[in-house]
Amino acid sequence: MQNIDTYTHVRGESIYLDDIPELAGTLYAAVLGSPMAHAQILKLDTSLAEKLDGVVKVITSKDIPGKNQIGGAIPDELLLAEDEVHFEGMPVAMVVATSAAIAKKAVKLIKFEGQLLEVITDPRVAAEKNQLILPPRTFSLGDVEKAFETCEYVIEGIAENNGQEHLYIETQGAYAIPLENKKFRVYSSTQGPTAVQTHMADVLGVPMHKLEIDVTRLGGGFGGKEDQATAWAIFCALGAYLTGKPVKYSLDRMEDIRMTGKRHPYSTDYKIGLSKDLKILAYAATFHQNAGAAADLSPAVLERTLFHATNSYYIPNVKVTAKSCRTNLLPNTAFRGFGGPQGMFVIECAIAKAAESLDIEAAEIQKRNLLNTGDEFPYGQKAVSEAHECWDAVAKEKLTVTRNRISDFNAQHSLYKKGLSMMPICFGISFTKIPLNQARALVHVYLDGSVHVSTGAIEMGQGVNTKIFQVAEKIFSIQPERITIGTTNTYRITNTSPSAASTTADLNGKATEMACMAIMNRLREFAAFSLDAKIEGVAIHHEKVWHNDKDTGITWEALIGKAYLARISLSEHAHYATPQIYFDGKIEKGHPFAYHVYGTALTEVTVDCIRGTYEIDAVEIVHDVGKSMNRIVDMGQMEGGVVQGIGWMTMEEIVYDKNGKLRSNALSTYKVPDIYSAPKLLNIEFRESDKENLAIFHSKAVGEPPLMYGIGAFFALRNAIKAFNPNSNIGFSAPMTPEKTLMGLYGNKS
Ligand code: MTE
Ligand code: HPA
Ligand code: MOS
Numbered sequence: 001m002q003n004i005d006t007y008t009h010v011r012g013e014s015i016y017l018d019d020i021p022e023l024a025g026t027l028y029a030a031v032l033g034s035p036m037a038h039a040q041i042l043k044l045d046t047s048l049a050e051k052l053d054g055v056v057k058v059i060t061s062k063d064i065p066g067k068n069q070i071g072g073a074i075p076d077e078l079l080l081a082e083d084e085v086h087f088e089g090m091p092v093a094m095v096v097a098t099s100a101a102i103a104k105k106a107v108k109l110i111k112f113e114g115q116l117l118e119v120i121t122d123p124r125v126a127a128e129k130n131q132l133i134l135p136p137r138t139f140s141l142g143d144v145e146k147a148f149e150t151c152e153y154v155i156e157g158i159a160e161n162n163g164q165e166h167l168y169i170e171t172q173g174a175y176a177i178p179l180e181n182k183k184f185r186v187y188s189s190t191q192g193p194t195a196v197q198t199h200m201a202d203v204l205g206v207p208m209h210k211l212e213i214d215v216t217r218l219g220g221g222f223g224g225k226e227d228q229a230t231a232w233a234i235f236c237a238l239g240a241y242l243t244g245k246p247v248k249y250s251l252d253r254m255e256d257i258r259m260t261g262k263r264h265p266y267s268t269d270y271k272i273g274l275s276k277d278l279k280i281l282a283y284a285a286t287f288h289q290n291a292g293a294a295a296d297l298s299p300a301v302l303e304r305t306l307f308h309a310t311n312s313y314y315i316p317n318v319k320v321t322a323k324s325c326r327t328n329l330l331p332n333t334a335f336r337g338f339g340g341p342q343g344m345f346v347i348e349c350a351i352a353k354a355a356e357s358l359d360i361e362a363a364e365i366q367k368r369n370l371l372n373t374g375d376e377f378p379y380g381q382k383a384v385s386e387a388h389e390c391w392d393a394v395a396k397e398k399l400t401v402t403r404n405r406i407s408d409f410n411a412q413h414s415l416y417k418k419g420l421s422m423m424p425i426c427f428g429i430s431f432t433k434i435p436l437n438q439a440r441a442l443v444h445v446y447l448d449g450s451v452h453v454s455t456g457a458i459e460m461g462q463g464v465n466t467k468i469f470q471v472a473e474k475i476f477s478i479q480p481e482r483i484t485i486g487t488t489n490t491y492r493i494t495n496t497s498p499s500a501a502s503t504t505a506d507l508n509g510k511a512t513e514m515a516c517m518a519i520m521n522r523l524r525e526f527a528a529f530s531l532d533a534k535i536e537g538v539a540i541h542h543e544k545v546w547h548n549d550k551d552t553g554i555t556w557e558a559l560i561g562k563a564y565l566a567r568i569s570l571s572e573h574a575h576y577a578t579p580q581i582y583f584d585g586k587i588e589k590g591h592p593f594a595y596h597v598y599g600t601a602l603t604e605v606t607v608d609c610i611r612g613t614y615e616i617d618a619v620e621i622v623h624d625v626g627k628s629m630n631r632i633v634d635m636g637q638m639e640g641g642v643v644q645g646i647g648w649m650t651m652e653e654i655v656y657d658k659n660g661k662l663r664s665n666a667l668s669t670y671k672v673p674d675i676y677s678a679p680k681l682l683n684i685e686f687r688e689s690d691k692e693n694l695a696i697f698h699s700k701a702v703g704e705p706p707l708m709y710g711i712g713a714f715f716a717l718r719n720a721i722k723a724f725n726p727n728s729n730i731g732f733s734a735p736m737t738p739e740k741t742l743m744g745l746y747g748n749k750s
Pocket of ligand 1: 219220221222223335336337460461462464499500501502503504505637640701702703704
């Protein structure tokens with residue numbers, strides 16, 4: 001079993017939003033984004049746009065039939081601006097026209113005039129002005145003040161990470177078709193069909209049952225379509241509502257980059273305290289999250305930063321506080337890792353700085369503090385740890401050899417320097433918002449014995465449909481040709497959680513398992529009845545009914561036909577909710593995760609010390625997969641995640657000017673990893689174990705965790721810079737672009 005989409009993908013036959021055949025009369029939308037980051041709207045003149053040939057309607061907030069509100073966690077986000085704009089790119093008006101080109105041309109004819117207001121881009125400035133999305137949150141364990149007093153070494157500093165553009169290959173978009181009686185069918189490139197349906201119902205002022213959201217697959221989401229696909233789907237539905245015609249909007253790349261939020265940048269103060277034997281006794285941090293102009297998913301992202309603030313380490317005294325700061329930038333949103341990477345980056349900075357000040361390798365501190373089973377996280381859950389096993393497997397095979405080879409290389413070369421780093425990870429699996437940890441599956445067996453499975457899972461390239469397919473194949477024990485995975489559709493599966501938090505295969509896979517099992521149990525009971533046999537002796541597998549391990553001659557197809565005639569239900573709808581998890585927000589303690597995923601990466605880099613350019617020579621990983629149910633899919637997730645993480649930490653640089661204008665707003669100014677910047681060697685070893693856990697068939701979630709191995713590249717580069725210039729003033733500011741590397745090679749601490 002590879003991937004059920006391979007065949008149509010390579011033939012170009014897979015259906016994405018833009019491949020859906022358009023109905024006659026389809027109109028096209030385009031949105032005007034605010035040209036100012038913070039302003040009072042003085043004038044919005046649409047008359048010239050309306051006069052353009054082919055323009056059917058120009059829509060502003062006044063045309064909205066229901067509520068002008070699409071905020072997720074907090075109702076603080078308008079679909080279309082009213083009196084004020086608070087980020088550049090904020091939707092102000094929409095044009096519906098007979099072609100996409102005309103709609104875009106008309107957008108340029110809308111006259112916008114605004115009175116500029118104060119623009120805040122820095123989260124620390126926002127915090128000073130008390131511009132917080134919600135009150136700060138703090139997780140703590142032990143007594144950190146007291147513990148710092150007993151520490152032999154106390155090190156403080158600042159760490160900064162930048163954002164990241166999702167750059168899914170398929171841009172945001174939707175296609176809305178009006179049906180009878182104010183019903184709409186909407187095709188949306190979304191990770192969250194229910195988020196689309198909920199907000200669309202509010203904006204149109206219609207009940208949710210009038211809205212059918214349907215998703216075949218996405219050309220990537222990476223978190224960018226968890227909440228932020230909603231607006232584009234609603235624009236189409238609003239256009240369809242107001243014109244009575246199908247309306248489509250598929251953003252071009254620049255519109256997408258300019259108008260959608262990204263990963264959250266953070267600016268963080270940290271303090272770490274160690275004992276003489278390098279045990280981390282105390283850790284404190286204050287995170288300033290740059291939320292942008294609206295809450296979006298920022299509070300949930302912030303929470304995961306706190307959950308992962310101590311990464312893969314046990315620290316007995318911890319106090320970490322996080323502030324979600326409102327600025328006048330694009331509202332930032334979910335991105336693979338969902339705040340976790342930002343938290344983990346800071347503790348790694350703290351460890352690296354401590355190591356540098358003690359003149360030892362960071363690995364010396366890291367390995368002494370890895371989690372053991374039974375250790376308590378600051379949020380109360382106890383670890384079932386694979387941290388040592390993964391670390392030791394990498395260290396034993398590779399660490400000493402690589403270290404020695406690098407020190408020889410560095411002794412022999414003055415203009416090229418190599419560096420290495422170790423990067424352990426620990427990532428919690430479950431939505432941190434407990435109610436989201438539920439899913440449903442609807443399974444039908446047709447008269448010919450073929451099977452159709454619907455779930456709330458969105459296929460976005462991560463292979464979840466293949467995994468769900470495998471679940472049905474295994475439980476029914478039938479030929480793969482008999483099974484189809486349906487589109488994700490809100491009429492078949494209701495109230496879906498977004499496909500996110502790496503939980504999609506676990507949640508929807510378990511629901512599928514339950515539904516298939518229920519049908520199988522009925523079929524077994526029926527077979528026993530028809531054979532006049534005890535149910536214990538009856539089995540159904542390999543497309544046959546077996547009695548006491550003997551073939552009864554009844555085939556799967558015959559069994560289904562007979563069961564139908566006997567009026568046995570051949571359909572099942574099942575509901576799964578993750579057991580055991582809970583969290584008490586008042587004391588910030590609980591057991592929020594079904595389980596954790598562990599692993600360690602060793603990263604080796606070479607820096608060209610004249611140019612500041614570099615290569616990622618190798619990333620060697622031992623990763624805890626539980627018991628992989630699809631090694632090819634999981635390996636794809638690992639490789640993609642690592643490269644995406646390296647991109648975030650090294651070359652992807654989002655730049656806003658002080659007026660809140662996004663300067664890196666195209667692929668000419670925003671550089672993502674290509675084949676040349678991917679590691680020359682990417683060696684991933686799965687550490688398989690069959691421990692009891694809540695993963696589907698014990699196959700642990702793999703979507704997000706590998707991204708965090710990319711953090712290792714930052715520290716390997718830093719070490720290479722320090723090998724060239726031990727007195728370098730290089731700071732803890734990601735990404736480590738070639739420009740910053742060059743400055744670090746030649747800039748000295750004063
Ligand atoms: N892989 C591909 N190819 N495309 C994607 O959009 N999204 C990532 C990850 N891997 C993504 C991906 C993110 S952000 C998450 S949360 C998970 O996949 C979601 O899918 P899962 O829950 O099935 O792992
Ligand atoms: N991950 C991703 N998306 C989410 C989460 C999470 O933990 N919580 C709410 N939405
Ligand atoms: Mo992933 S950031 O949880 O969509």
